[in-house]
Amino acid sequence: MSINCIMNRKLLLAAAALALTVVISSCNKEKETFVNVTPAAPVLTADEQDITLNVETNAPSWSAKFKHGNWVKIAYKGEESIIIKMEPNVGLADRTDTLFITAKDVTHAVPVMQQSLLSILSTSGITLKGTDETSFNITSKNAWTIETPEWLRVNPNAGIGPATVKVSALSEYEDVDNRSGNMKITFNGKYYNLHVVQPKKDVIYVSGGGKINVDAFKAEITVGTRTNVDYTVEIDEACKSWISRKSAVQTKALREFEETFDISANDTFEERKGKIVFKYGDAISQSVTVIQKGKDPILKETAPGLYTSSGNTVYEPGKCQLSRSYKSNSNSVSFRILYPESVKAIEFTGLTKDVKVGDMLNLTVQEVSESGTKTYIYETVVLQVENSLVWLKCGTRGFIVKI
CATH class of the missing domain: 2.60.40.10 (Immunoglobulins)
Incomplete structure (x- = not known):
C-alpha cells in the first residue's frame, strides 16, 4: 500500500471522529434542562391572598416546595402554572420565603416577599x-x-x-x-x-373635699394629692403665721403624695380660715381650706365647777361641789363633782399633775336611784392647764378642776 493511501485513510478517520463529536455535542445541548418562572420574584401586599406563577420548562415534569412554608402554601399545581396562597401579614416587618421549582437535575429558586401591614x-x-x-x-x-x-x-x-x-x-x-x-x-x-x-389631661386632685376642720389646738394635717404635673404649693399670705408646709412624702404611685402642714394653736375665741393652693402654671389649681375653731368658751371661766359649752353659764349653779381623793399606789387624783339633790356623781380618773393639753381622760358618770346605780364612761379632753387649774370638755359640758 502506498504512502498516499495510508495518509488518505487517516484523514478520513479523523474527519469521521470530528463529525461524531459535533453530533454528540449537538445532542447534549438539545437535552439540557431549563426552568423559567414568571413573575421571577413576586412581591405582594400585606392582604393579598394568592398569586399565579407561570412555569416554563423542557422537562416532562417538575415539582415545587417552599423552604419554610409557615405563612405561604401551594394551593394548586398544574402542568404550566402554580398558585400560591398566603395569610395576611399583620406584622410590621416584611417577610420572605423561597419557592424551589425542580425539573430533573435543575432547581430554580423563586424569592417570594410579602410586605408588612404598613403596605x-x-x-x-x-x-x-x-x-x-x-x-x-x-x-x-x-x-x-x-x-x-x-x-x-x-x-x-x-x-x-x-x-x-x-x-x-x-x-x-x-x-x-x-x-x-x-x-x-x-x-x-x-x-x-x-x-x-x-395623653392624660393635666390635673391635680386633693383629698378631703376641699375642707379640713381642726380644733383650736396645735395640730398637724395631711393632704393627699394625685397629679401628673409638678405643682407648687402656696399658702395665703394672711395665714402664713399659723399654717406652714412641713413635708411632702411620695406614696405608692409615681404621682401620689402626702403633703403635711403644721397648724399653730388658735389663741383666740374666734374661728379662722386659711387656704392652701396647689398650682401648675396659671391654668390648673386645686385648693384646700383649713377651718380652725377658736378656743372653747369654757376657757373664759376661771372658777372650778361644771359649765355648759354655750352661753358660758354655770350648769345647775349652786347645786354642785368639788371634792377630790387620792388613790393608793398611783400618782393619779380622782375628782368628784357631787350633786346632793339629784344623787348624781361625776368622777374623773387618770388626772395627774403632768396632764397636758390634748390628753384624753375617762369621765365616769354615776346615776343612783331606787332601782340601783348606773355607770357611764365617756372620753374627756383637756383644753387648758394653768395655775393648778385644768379645763376639760366632754360633749356639751365643760369642767374646771383644781389639782
Whole structure:
C-alpha cells in the first residue's frame, strides 16, 4: 500500500471522529434542562391572598416546595402554572420565603416577599390630643372591619377597599396616667391591634373635699394629692403665721403624695380660715381650706365647777361641789363633782399633775336611784392647764378642776 493511501485513510478517520463529536455535542445541548418562572420574584401586599406563577420548562415534569412554608402554601399545581396562597401579614416587618421549582437535575429558586401591614395601613399607632379628631388610611382592596374600646369613636368602622378612617376620643381623660387601648382591625380573618394613646389631661386632685376642720389646738394635717404635673404649693399670705408646709412624702404611685402642714394653736375665741393652693402654671389649681375653731368658751371661766359649752353659764349653779381623793399606789387624783339633790356623781380618773393639753381622760358618770346605780364612761379632753387649774370638755359640758 502506498504512502498516499495510508495518509488518505487517516484523514478520513479523523474527519469521521470530528463529525461524531459535533453530533454528540449537538445532542447534549438539545437535552439540557431549563426552568423559567414568571413573575421571577413576586412581591405582594400585606392582604393579598394568592398569586399565579407561570412555569416554563423542557422537562416532562417538575415539582415545587417552599423552604419554610409557615405563612405561604401551594394551593394548586398544574402542568404550566402554580398558585400560591398566603395569610395576611399583620406584622410590621416584611417577610420572605423561597419557592424551589425542580425539573430533573435543575432547581430554580423563586424569592417570594410579602410586605408588612404598613403596605395597606398608613400608621402603626395613633396618639390623640384631647377630643380632637385624627385619621389614618387603609389601602386594602379587600373587606375589613374595626372594633374599638368604648371610649373611642371611628368612622367608618367597616368597608371594602381603600378608605380614610377618622378617629376621636369621646371625652378628655382626667387621670394621672395616659389612657390607651387597641383598635382591632381585621383583614381576611387576621387582625392587627392598632394601639391608641390618649395623653392624660393635666390635673391635680386633693383629698378631703376641699375642707379640713381642726380644733383650736396645735395640730398637724395631711393632704393627699394625685397629679401628673409638678405643682407648687402656696399658702395665703394672711395665714402664713399659723399654717406652714412641713413635708411632702411620695406614696405608692409615681404621682401620689402626702403633703403635711403644721397648724399653730388658735389663741383666740374666734374661728379662722386659711387656704392652701396647689398650682401648675396659671391654668390648673386645686385648693384646700383649713377651718380652725377658736378656743372653747369654757376657757373664759376661771372658777372650778361644771359649765355648759354655750352661753358660758354655770350648769345647775349652786347645786354642785368639788371634792377630790387620792388613790393608793398611783400618782393619779380622782375628782368628784357631787350633786346632793339629784344623787348624781361625776368622777374623773387618770388626772395627774403632768396632764397636758390634748390628753384624753375617762369621765365616769354615776346615776343612783331606787332601782340601783348606773355607770357611764365617756372620753374627756383637756383644753387648758394653768395655775393648778385644768379645763376639760366632754360633749356639751365643760369642767374646771383644781389639782
